[in-house]
Amino acid sequence: MKRLFKRNRTTPKNIRPINAEVVPWLIAALMLVTVPHLPRLPFWTTFFVLAIVVYKLLTLKYPKLRPGRMVVIILTAIGIAAVMLQYTKLFGRDSGVNLLVLMLFLKLLETRSYRDGMVLIALTYFLVITNFLYSQSIPVAFFMLFVVGFITFCLISLNQGKAGISLAEKIRLTAPLLILALPVMALLFLLFPRIPGPLWGLPDDVYGAKTGLSEEMTPGQISQLAFSDDVAFRVKFNGTPPSPAQLYWRAIVFWDYDGRTWRPGNDARRSQPVVSTSGTPVEYTVTLEPHQRRWLFALDLPVLDSRAKPPSPGHYVLTPNMQLLSSKPIISLSQYRIRSYFNYRLGEKLTKRERTRALQLPPYRNPKAIELANEWRQTIRNPADIIDTALRLFNRDFTYTLRPPVLGADAVDEFIFNTRRGFCEHFAGSFVFLMRAAGIPARIVTGYQGGEVNPLGDYMLIRQADAHAWAEVWLDGRGWVRVDPTTAVSPARIQLGLDAAIPARENPRFLLRRDNTFFNHLDLLLDSINNRWNEWVLGYGPEMQNLFLSRFGVQNPRAYDLVLWLTVSLGVTLGLIALISLKRIPNKNRDKVQRYYLKLCKRLAHAGYERRPHEGPQAYLKRIKGTDPELGSRLDTVIELYAELRYGPERLPANVVRLKQLSDQVKLSVNPDQRKPRKAAM
Amino acid sequence: MPQKVQLFDQNLHGTLDTIVSQVSEIVLGKLDQIKLAIACLLAGGHLLIEDQPGVGKTTLAHALAKALGLEFRRIQFTSDLLPADILGVSVYQRETGSFNFHPGPIFSQVILADEVNRATPKTQSALLEAMEEGQVTIEGETRLLPEPFFVIATQNPAQQIGTFPLPESQLDRFLMKISLGYLDNTAERVLLAGNDRRELLNHLHPRVTPTELVQLQRAVNKIHVSEPLLDYLQKILAQSRMHNTIQTGLSPRAGLAIKKAAQSWAMLNGRSYVMPEDIQLVILPVASHRLHNKDHEPLSDAELEELLIGSVPVP
Numbered sequence: 001m002k003r004l005f006k007r008n009r010t011t012p013k014n015i016r017p018i019n020a021e022v023v024p025w026l027i028a029a030l031m032l033v034t035v036p037h038l039p040r041l042p043f044w045t046t047f048f049v050l051a052i053v054v055y056k057l058l059t060l061k062y063p064k065l066r067p068g069r070m071v072v073i074i075l076t077a078i079g080i081a082a083v084m085l086q087y088t089k090l091f092g093r094d095s096g097v098n099l100l101v102l103m104l105f106l107k108l109l110e111t112r113s114y115r116d117g118m119v120l121i122a123l124t125y126f127l128v129i130t131n132f133l134y135s136q137s138i139p140v141a142f143f144m145l146f147v148v149g150f151i152t153f154c155l156i157s158l159n160q161g162k163a164g165i166s167l168a169e170k171i172r173l174t175a176p177l178l179i180l181a182l183p184v185m186a187l188l189f190l191l192f193p194r195i196p197g198p199l200w201g202l203p204d205d206v207y208g209a210k211t212g213l214s215e216e217m218t219p220g221q222i223s224q225l226a227f228s229d230d231v232a233f234r235v236k237f238n239g240t241p242p243s244p245a246q247l248y249w250r251a252i253v254f255w256d257y258d259g260r261t262w263r264p265g266n267d268a269r270r271s272q273p274v275v276s277t278s279g280t281p282v283e284y285t286v287t288l289e290p291h292q293r294r295w296l297f298a299l300d301l302p303v304l305d306s307r308a309k310p311p312s313p314g315h316y317v318l319t320p321n322m323q324l325l326s327s328k329p330i331i332s333l334s335q336y337r338i339r340s341y342f343n344y345r346l347g348e349k350l351t352k353r354e355r356t357r358a359l360q361l362p363p364y365r366n367p368k369a370i371e372l373a374n375e376w377r378q379t380i381r382n383p384a385d386i387i388d389t390a391l392r393l394f395n396r397d398f399t400y401t402l403r404p405p406v407l408g409a410d411a412v413d414e415f416i417f418n419t420r421r422g423f424c425e426h427f428a429g430s431f432v433f434l435m436r437a438a439g440i441p442a443r444i445v446t447g448y449q450g451g452e453v454n455p456l457g458d459y460m461l462i463r464q465a466d467a468h469a470w471a472e473v474w475l476d477g478r479g480w481v482r483v484d485p486t487t488a489v490s491p492a493r494i495q496l497g498l499d500a501a502i503p504a505r506e507n508p509r510f511l512l513r514r515d516n517t518f519f520n521h522l523d524l525l526l527d528s529i530n531n532r533w534n535e536w537v538l539g540y541g542p543e544m545q546n547l548f549l550s551r552f553g554v555q556n557p558r559a560y561d562l563v564l565w566l567t568v569s570l571g572v573t574l575g576l577i578a579l580i581s582l583k584r585i586p587n588k589n590r591d592k593v594q595r596y597y598l599k600l601c602k603r604l605a606h607a608g609y610e611r612r613p614h615e616g617p618q619a620y621l622k623r624i625k626g627t628d629p630e631l632g633s634r635l636d637t638v639i640e641l642y643a644e645l646r647y648g649p650e651r652l653p654a655n656v657v658r659l660k661q662l663s664d665q666v667k668l669s670v671n672p673d674q675r676k677p678r679k680a681a682m
Numbered sequence: 683m684p685q686k687v688q689l690f691d692q693n694l695h696g697t698l699d700t701i702v703s704q705v706s707e708i709v710l711g712k713l714d715q716i717k718l719a720i721a722c723l724l725a726g727g728h729l730l731i732e733d734q735p736g737v738g739k740t741t742l743a744h745a746l747a748k749a750l751g752l753e754f755r756r757i758q759f760t761s762d763l764l765p766a767d768i769l770g771v772s773v774y775q776r777e778t779g780s781f782n783f784h785p786g787p788i789f790s791q792v793i794l795a796d797e798v799n800r801a802t803p804k805t806q807s808a809l810l811e812a813m814e815e816g817q818v819t820i821e822g823e824t825r826l827l828p829e830p831f832f833v834i835a836t837q838n839p840a841q842q843i844g845t846f847p848l849p850e851s852q853l854d855r856f857l858m859k860i861s862l863g864y865l866d867n868t869a870e871r872v873l874l875a876g877n878d879r880r881e882l883l884n885h886l887h888p889r890v891t892p893t894e895l896v897q898l899q900r901a902v903n904k905i906h907v908s909e910p911l912l913d914y915l916q917k918i919l920a921q922s923r924m925h926n927t928i929q930t931g932l933s934p935r936a937g938l939a940i941k942k943a944a945q946s947w948a949m950l951n952g953r954s955y956v957m958p959e960d961i962q963l964v965i966l967p968v969a970s971h972r973l974h975n976k977d978h979e980p981l982s983d984a985e986l987e988e989l990l991i992g993s994v995p996v997p
Contacts, residue, residue, distance in 0.1 A: 648954070
């Protein structure tokens, strides 16, 4: 048992021990950098970390408790085993970070020498980076910047040597270091060769689920999204944004209905529909928040052409449903450019298979609705009029609400004939049901509707709460036509947005209601800052880099060129920094008296009497007297006065003025041009 | 004309001049060393003089004591000197039936510890303890030493046979270490042609009373040391700690010693404030016996000057 603890409790003589005062600071730095990780790691990691910190603090007070090599080795083995059990692997994002955190704290436990301290600090810097594997938002970036400053402070404390310096002085040393690092940071950011794709994404890690549209549509699902203020995506239009009624952001098309849930169905072996467009297209760039799915959002109706820019990484396709699909799930912030036409005709010819699918209904369900639809089919006949009738029905008796009642097995029947209160998915769902029952091919489209223009950033903001569902019906000779039954119930939803459409008491997002000006402005301001961050910092990929460099006349540089540029500019920057810090004579810090004296010394140096740096005023005067007694005697008063003002106990303002006068007088007679010949004559 | 800032009494300054001139009449051609020695005593520090035999160490010590009007005892250190020989002993009195303490030579105001490195460490430490504490403890009883209490120790260069070099911690108790060196030609001629120095010493009459001396010592503390000079001093200290030829840098005590010595030196030169030159002048006597190179050998004056003065810019 005794062997578990250090036999040799004192640090060996040839090893430089760590400055004991630094250890608490190191612990603080380590905690700061680890705290954001802890909620993401298994709970036992938190216990482990805290236990080690407590143990370490105890050993500071009672050095006898210091763990021996065996204890550290056993703890290391336990840590590795725990990570293996938890993740079944040691590499990968979560397991790697977890392992790093454990090992870092074990290193802290055995830190005794100066060298241990340096290793610990280097690893702590590294742990800062790992935080960005999880989030690259502004708060995280600023927090980590602060942490970097803190670690640097620890680094300085660790290296202060035998002579102790005060806390304030350490901070004074840290700040310039960080400021000097800024240009280097900017250069590395701007010039480091970029690879396409997210800077921080790790391929083998699947991000956790986030709220957003889903691959199925069940009543009640989209209304849940209405409670979410999360940003779905942001759009920047080339030119003025379209009117709200045109802002239908298409995402998923649903064909199959089983009586409760709508599903996209199988699109295999379908050919692309015939699309004809007219009018001027609208062009825009979408910055999409990661949603772990493959679909992208575009206004009805997107077209693919050479001017479109795919999201990074990879590319996308346009499905037969005119959905945009990325080749890979969107796991990081992505950007793409696309064009859409508002005047279009889509799929004027419907295949037999498509018609069957677009008319399919679950058997033995909703008999009353089917009966109603049959009645319409027989009495009205004209599909366009049937649509109108349905919309009129919705308009007359239905209420738009965020809190629809729960529906049973015959959901459509219950909705149409009993509850009559619903959200967009209820209206779209029952409308399509009615259309199909009436023999009109119809399908459901989900996506987002509307968007809020952020005046501060000149872009449009689409939140999860803007999620929407609408219908498309196929009419002979016109193809697929969008019909939004929600408009019939609540025109305000489309014209003014969700907040205007639902009663205030239902609105959970009270603070963000668009008529609540202060909070709304604040929210928009924060989002515009966030948008800039996304656009300029996180979105700084190869394209942005090329764009940036082209301003300096560098077109499409290769990685090799970039490295060259980077090296050269880093060299120049570091050289400049070195030059500035070496030459930095803090003139402003020196007081007046010394300034006058140094000025005089400079002139005397021109006259051939350079003051040596370690020479005091009297010694200097004595030396001048040795070669030029006449000049020396004229300097007597000035230098005596200087010494008294500089080193004496009192400084009379009158004497400071006098010093300036006297030293200026000396200047007249010690003009270097006059002096030299005189010296020669003597 | 600029107004002069006066801080201390002109009379005191006159007194100081007198003391310097009195001593320099006896110890010839050593004005700088004499001033340093007086500065050291004014700063309340003990003085170590290291040099060859016969260059006037004892005479200087004697003259100083005399000029300052202080009671003077000389202890010749030898290898068989015992602590009791310095501190004193209690002797049994048959008449009274009690022990009676006979104070040793340490109970006087100026001690000349001649050839201090000839005694054994035990005896050395008895003296050095008294220097540090200002009191001695004999047979369980603490006895105060007189005020002022100066030790002027002389030692022969360490290389000589039969010496016990003082350990670093004890060297640290001496504020300054100076050496005298041979006389220059003129001074030596005057010495050879003139009267016997011992004779002259007997004719020397102190011009300063013990009260005045204490006043002078107090005045040293009032000599102004400006902020830039404290910075300068700190830089010198840091330099001594950073430099890799030096084994152990100057201690904070050494820093205080330099400051005090510089103040004392400034006062001796009639100034009410310290100048960089004062620090530069006292730093070698104050620091040289406190610094060693990695091989535990003393550094030469030139080395020290380059290291401590030459590499730190004057503020």
